[in-house]
Amino acid sequence: MEALSKPKTEKFKFLAETILKLLASHGEGAIKVSRLARSAKVSRAWIYKYVGAGHQDLMNLAVHRLIEILRASVVEVPTTPEEWVQSRMIYMRQFMNVMIEHPYVVSLFYRYRGSSTYYGKLIDEVELDFIRTSSLRTQTALGVSENKAIFFTKTFTTIRFALAHQFLTSHEQQDEAQLNRILKLTEAALERLIKV
DSSP, X not given: OTGGGSOHHHHHHHHHHHHXXXXXXXXXXXXXXXXXXXXXXXXXXXXXXXXXXXXXXXXHHHHHHHHHHHTOOOOOOOOSHHHHHHHXXXXXXXXXXHHHHOTHHHHHHHXXXXXXXXXXXXXXXXXXXXXXXXXXXXXXXXXXXXXXXHHHHHHHHHHHHHHHHHHHHOSSOOSHHHHHHHHHHHHHHHHHHHTO
């Protein structure tokens, strides 16, 4: 049993990711302690002792991990249009690598975004935080109005998940060359976008 030999923090991470995978593929109804224990290779007693007995305890564990994953990509603050495009591309590569490592996050995003569920509200909150932070950087780097910076940021936000979804569900081979083609197209689109 692989998960049993891992340190406790790794077990928490593995359990949280198991919850997220089940949510992405089957919805909240699939979150049962016995199923999680089996899938995460931990005992039910371990879950009750270290996570809690309630459904909300399990959701909280998964939420913390989801936030960590969604915020895993960080870039420097750009000061010029060229740096803005470069920083977006660095971010995009990091984001795509994180989504390749955790493909269920893309499914979760599309399944729950905009919904009134706990996860829908969380995803909307994290996205709003990203838009706020990124639009301020965009406004500074590009010297555009607040509304235009928000438009650019929302466009980029939509593009990043759409491209991750396209890459992960494409029938083409998922390799570095394919990823580089997607990133090159993204860069060209961003360069055109800032000239608008």
